[in-house]
């Protein structure tokens with residue numbers, strides 16, 4: 001979290017103090033550092049080097065238009081999983097020919113739109129989807145570029161909810177059935193087979209599971225070549241982890257060096273779909289302590305951000321650092337930092353050693369990925385504002401929701417007749 005650092009006794013994002021952001025935009029507010037997103041993306045682009053390919057940022061990690069636009073300006077590709085994400089990419093100036101369309105449940109409408117704008121590839125997750133896409137492409141008198149998402153059955157050794165490459169998961173096509181599905185797709189004049197993809201899970205802190213998956217995919221690539229199905233690209237998905245609390249994920253360049261070695265002489269371009277490793281440490285959730293409440297069992301600090309703003313602690317028991325915006329010298333005690341939502345699971349952090357006062361500002365770090373995008377209106381809470389810092393400039397990239405936003409589209413009903 002290089003771009004978030006203390007200066008003159010207070011926490012800053014790049015050249016802007018978080019205190020100033022809270023005063024100007026209120027709390028809770030997500031604050032993002034442009035420099036972080038750019039550096040992390042360019043890290044991937046540089047590690048790819050001269051090898052042909054695309055870095056397709058996984059939009060689900062953080063889909064704010066401000067973030068997508070800055071990545072589009074750098075020439076990024078995008079990995080999308082819905083029509084909504086596609087429209088966001090287009091609105092942000094992203095190039096559709098650099099988009100890969102993932103996801104197990106693409107609707108015919110979503111397929112039509114993606115064909116119309118010309119996405120680079122559909123990552124197909126089932127035989128039923130092959131049939132549907134073929135039909136949609138035939139109806140539109142066009143040809144759909146496809147890759148088959150293969151489930152390589154490797155253990156990503158991460159949290160079970162974010163592990164996706166095991167046989168028991170709903171994702172992809174079992175690797176031992178893949179040849180059959182490729183052969184079926186090859187019979188269609190409305191499908192153009194261009195690649196193979198996989199995504200084995202998220203927040204991986206070792207390279208080994210990625211390489212196990214890659215080895216299995218390469219066996220398949222060679223097998224297909226013998227059958228006359230020549231692939232153009234290999235898409236290894238996303239999944240590289242970040243440091244939340246002492247993890248030491250491998251550098252991108254080490255990972256890609258191993259990948260390049262294994263691809264060897266094969267003429268395969270490379271696609272990656274990183275989300276978290278670009279976004280997570282580029283964001284902080286700014287929140288204010290509302291009440292301090294001491295019981296016999298626990299000290300609770302009730303803050304104005306909650307599980308509806310950041311679901312990760314409640315859903316995955318995830319740890320994200322929570323730090324004071326302006327630290328004080330008083331003695332620390334252990335606090336459960338909780339939100340106002342009526343759920344026991346509504347916590348941001350437990351047993352955090354802090355010296356807290358009512359009214360004080362806290363920053364929950366490493367929340368640039370899967371933070372705002374997983375937020376909801378539970379308890380009729382308006383979603384947080386989002387602010388992007390660029391050097392000494394701040395951009396409000398999403399205004400705080402209002403009550404009018406909350407009830408937009410809802411209606412009361414007349415009295416019962």
Ligand code: LLP
Pocket residue numbers: 058061079102103162199201202203237238239240273274275276277312316369370374
């Ligand atoms: N590609 C595909 C097909 C994916 O399903 C995902 C993430 C990615 C790429 C990006 O993976 P990343 O580089 O961000 O690990 N909400 C969870 C994470 C869910 C990830 C889902 N798929 C969390 O907050 O930890």
